[in-house]
Amino acid sequence: DKMFPALGFGARLPNGVVSHEFYLNGSPDNPYCSTINGVLNAYLTSINSVQLYGPTNFAPIINHVARFAAASHQNPGSSYCVLLMLTDGVISDMAMTKEAIVNASHLPLSIIIVGIGNADFEAMDVLDADDVPLSSRGKIAARDIVQFVPFSKFLVNGVVSTLSSVALAKEVLAEIPDQVLSYMRTNNVRPNPPPTYTSQYQ
Secondary structure, three states: OOEEEOEEOOEEOOOOOEEOOEEOOOOOOOOEEEHHHHHHHHHHHHHOOOEEOOOEOOHHHHHHHHHHHHHHHOOOOOOOEEEEEEEOOOEOOHHHHHHHHHHHOOOOEEEEEEEOOOOOOOOHHHHHOOOOOOEEOOEEOOOOOEEEEEHHHHOEOOEOOHHHHHHHHHHHOOOHHHHHHHHHHHOOOOOOOOOOOOOOOO
C-alpha cells in the first residue's frame, strides 16, 4: 500500500520533551507516511523542528517495530518487516537493545543499522552477530536479524558517488534475503505457486 511507518529517536521535541520514540510526521497516534517521498518530507520537517538530543537509545524503536512483526507472526508468511535505523551516535542502552533484538529474533523482522559520522561504532559489530551469536540474559538469538553498515565506508572525498551509492545499497540489503528465508523455513512457510497465465494468442 506504499504506506511506511517512520519513527525518530534521541530528540528534544518542540514541547521540550526528550523522546526516544516519536513519529516523524508529527502525528500523536499515526506513524505512517505515504510513499518514500512522504517519509523524506516527514524527516526534513522533523529535523528542522526538533533538537537532536542524547542519549542514543535503540531499544524503544526496536520494541515498537517488534510489535508490528509480532502481529504478522500470528500468520507466518503474511508479511515481513524491515527496520532501517540511521544513527550518528554511540548506542547508550546496549543491554536493553540486545535483549530487544534477542526477543524479536524469532519474528518476521530484519534490522539494518546505518552509522553516520565519525562516532565509535565498534559496539555495533556485537549486534551484527556475524561471528558470535547475540545473547541476552542467557538467551541466544533464534537467528541473526541485524546488519550494521558504516556510512563513512562509502564516502569518496566526503560525498557518495554514483558507484559507491550502488555499493552502499548492496551492503545495506546484503543479508535480507537469507534472513527472510531463514524465518520462512523455520516457520514452514512454503512459497506460493507461481501464477498461471493464459496466452492471448490461444
